[in-house]
Amino acid sequence: MRDTTPQGTYKVQALDRAFAVLDLLGESETPLGLAQVAASLQLHKSTAHRFLMVLERHRMVERTANGKFRLGLRLFDLGNRAIEQYDLRDRAQPHLRRLVAETEETAHLALLEAARVIYIDKIEPTRAVRMITRIGASNPVHCTSVGKAILAFLPPERAAEVLRRIRFERMTHRTIATLEALRVELEKTRRRGYAVDDEELEEGLRCIAVPVLDAQRLPVAAVSVSGPSFRVTAAKLPSIANHLLQCVRGISVDMGYMPTGRGARAVASA
């Protein structure tokens, strides 16, 4: 396994011990007494006591009515801040780079907002013709592969909400123009596990996308590969889709959404 612990050096005994206490309390089903903590971690009573008091002052642990210790709510607070400021973008970037290297086409990372998709990152292959997309820009869901990828795997009620909001603007002669046609297309997307935009947003541009699923297997974003139709041919789609699936799986693991690297296919659940 690629070890992410480059240096075992850098030690602060007090911190290692304190975190061991938190770990222990986190593992334990029930609150633990001072003596139990001290014994489990081979700490002297007085040492354990001091740590617990300090941790309590920081609300990292708290005491139950009978004086036992358990994890405190400050952790809950910090934890929520951690994922909040945590952005998908930084995590996804290395995976996107690899994807671009593999496919030699442009990759996008996008989020769904209302009935539009917003591109939060874009990676281009070095020698490709520049695409005109701008990070931060948005497009309607119904004519983008990222939009369809997210929509297809959203729970029905949330998908319905988005569908209601779509105004079927026509971008090219191939743009999906009706709710019914879109429904059919989403079903197709679910079955094959990836979404395709075949010149529906822009003439000559073909894209393919898969959703990034969170721990609840809900799509939080989508990754796409886009390129000129003459290079991104129908025959190549399955192979590109495969790279995409590997890519989003990597992202999910890095986000902590999937416990291990192996897990089943990221999509194709329904």
Added chain:
Amino acid sequence: MRDTTPQGTYKVQALDRAFAVLDLLGESETPLGLAQVAASLQLHKSTAHRFLMVLERHRMVERTANGKFRLGLRLFDLGNRAIEQYDLRDRAQPHLRRLVAETEETAHLALLEAARVIYIDKIEPTRAVRMITRIGASNPVHCTSVGKAILAFLPPERAAEVLRRIRFERMTHRTIATLEALRVELEKTRRRGYAVDDEELEEGLRCIAVPVLDAQRLPVAAVSVSGPSFRVTAAKLPSIANHLLQCVRGISVDMGYMPTGRGARAVASA
């Protein structure tokens, strides 16, 4: 006087510093560099560096691509374990969902800690405008309905303890600003059995809350319904309060606080 300041003593410098680092990163919108951290906390570069390396080893912080630091996912993990131990949240959820279905407004579940309330769960109606509250966040007791709901039903000596700690920050022009005014409000809350926050935290936001009582009839949490003042009108309050009371009664039963489903009204004991 019997000091409630449990311990100003008990110090472990290393821990205080480490938690200061986590606080800082939690406050900051963007990831911070080593130099920024060291400067903000008046630590020496090398000290800050050592701490960050250790924190990183424990996955309490992580580094962005450009080497800056932000909170790590271990905190998210521990934070979730922290609330798991109160299984209040899990047990309450179905009841909250029903409440939201009935009222079509946002419901919150909150705990009291020190002189603040911490939101541990939030359920939003499907088509509501999203509220900005973040799970894990906290607010002062005196300007929230959940805070007042808990405070009003706490035994006098424990309530006094909390009251002493309140710093009457003003959030809107309606925020309760004095201890006396708050006392009157709490008395009113006790009499009618539910607490109201009438734009005291945020302009245009009205909330109503009732406490969740444990087996000893002591409040352990509170449930609130919040919505824009134009929808949550004064006329609707009694009806919403009724739904709330049913909701917390259900929670109490599920938690094993009340032997049967019928028991008397959850509140209105005093």
Added chain:
DNA sequence: GACGCGCGTCCCATCATATGAGAAGCTAAA
């Protein structure tokens, strides 16, 4: 009631530990 036991709290002399000055690296911009 007295005793023993387990547990949490507290104190303080000792020395292991964290500390921080500073040097060395690294990268990007001038």
Added chain:
DNA sequence: TTTAGCTTCTCATATGATGGGACGCGCGTC
């Protein structure tokens, strides 16, 4: 190339954590 700003690393020092041990409390047993 130099400079500036940042991170990484080393090491002698004394600060700050450590843990032995005393104390007190509550509980169950004799």
